[in-house]
Amino acid sequence: MMGPVLAACLLIILSTAWISQANEALCKKDGGVCSCNNNKNSVDCSSKRLTAIPINIPTDTENLKLDYNKLSSLSATAFHRLSSLTYLSLFNNQLQALPEGVFDQLVNLNKLYLQENKLTSLPPGIFDKLTKLTELYLWGNKLQSLPHGVFDKLTQLKELWLGANQLQSLPSGVFDKLTELKTLTLNSNQLRSVPKEAFNSLEKLTWIQLQSNPWDCSCNDILYLSKWIREKQGNVSNIEAANCDQSSKAVLEITEKDAASDCVSPNTTTAIPIGTMTPASVIYDDIHEIKVPQENFQKFLGYQEPDHLPTQPQCLMSISGYLGLMMSLMLTSAAILYVFHFLKKA
Template structure:
């Protein structure tokens, strides 16, 4: 391999290659250009468009708000932009560098990464973001980096990482998280488990003060102040479970305990409301039932031939007092009255006309006798 293409440590880039290659505005050999410390605002237009390695570190590059940073170098495989005041990377600023394998953004004072900052870098293997001011990592930041093998996030301002971002970083074989001011409370439980799986004991806590300098992976749920659910065999009594739970847990941090009471109050209010509704429904049903029963009235009693008992009694009183009685019509005996009463309960609809006439003649015959 020619010396111009040999991969040398960063400190040797300015000495060996300056001695071996032709001096230009940027020291370059075929396929490679070193523009380190040239106070450049933009990449030189005199560089060949087919170069694969470009060093633009320690300059004053201006990142465009729209569009790409290096439109004229689509063949780049290695790009060094370290020690430039980039601050914020605009969306899709590297989208034309589909062949890029290594991107160095160390010491660029980056405080925010747009969710589409690395759009188009599907072949990127190494991403260096150490010595910046990143405070959080958003999930879409990782989505375009399908082939990432090494991620360096050392010495930023990260205090926590959400669970979904940690899941996406599971696909990256090497991740460096040392030197960040990690807060070791219950929210760091996911980070702790992730570090334990990777055996990364160098990541240490910055707060709270009693855990400062402790390895995050070496802590447990008690140190983080988390309440953990425990499973007990079926034969263990409730009193023993409470004793074990109290002995294995600590008091939760101030401001983070006692959050279950709103759920209890809500449950009680819902239960009382449902009970009241059921009682009202039952009472309304009972009211309608009683109201319907009060509307029913007993049917009036009918006399033997259709008249009312009051009319029969009044007419009988008149006959007995002598106002309509005659010697030719004596008082009928009790047997005849019983027969009339019994006959009176038979409905007229069930007596045929032919049968009704002999009965009337027979009644007159009895009266005459």
């Protein structure tokens, strides 16, 4: 009976070697797609021209960088094995939509970077499982609206970046649950007003961007924003930067006499032609108080230019890694046949 026992042990050893080989193929320096830091459970797949996410990312990965690739879509299960992730970077890709449930398994995620993609909308509930999220970056997309309650579960969120999109209005109560929020950017959108009491829950807010929106100061809907800015002066940085669309007058200077007209719903107002909008790169270069300047963003994320790029970066493993895997599979198959042989004899 010792034969089957030895064969079973051999099978376990070979299986372990196969898994190790798979991870090595993902991260091997001499031709592997990504680089890994096993001590920090970190996988860096930045700037590899990827059109799909590698399938053999280790399940204990905590830090995953997929920025500066060519991802145009994600499968709904793309991250379902990666529940240990605390940091996920997908910025500067070509994502046009997010499938429902794509982030549902990332219950430990703290930081999510989705900026500089081509997102035009967000599915309802897309962030509902990310209850530990503290930073969410969505600027530089093409978002035209936000679903009702899209941020309601993000009660630990401290930074929300929505600038340089195409938002024409905000849903009522969209920020009501964000009581821990300290940073909010809404600059360079198409907002003409905000709902009454939109910012009332943001007691911990210390920095906001409202500039480069066509604020309609002839409409009495602007009076809430004007009053809120005056009350928060000195406590919230950059708050005075919002100017009226019709003049250079600051929103905080608007009185009831100035804004006497009844308002038209923001959803029915004429949108600013997209072609006249200032490019996001120009807008962000002109911001003096931004905490993470665009030119230093790569450094901020720990990004380094790779020494070389593979000739076929979509491949998940090098040729040597593939041959190693095939050898492991052959040995594993032999071990299985060996076990069955002895069991049959017994």
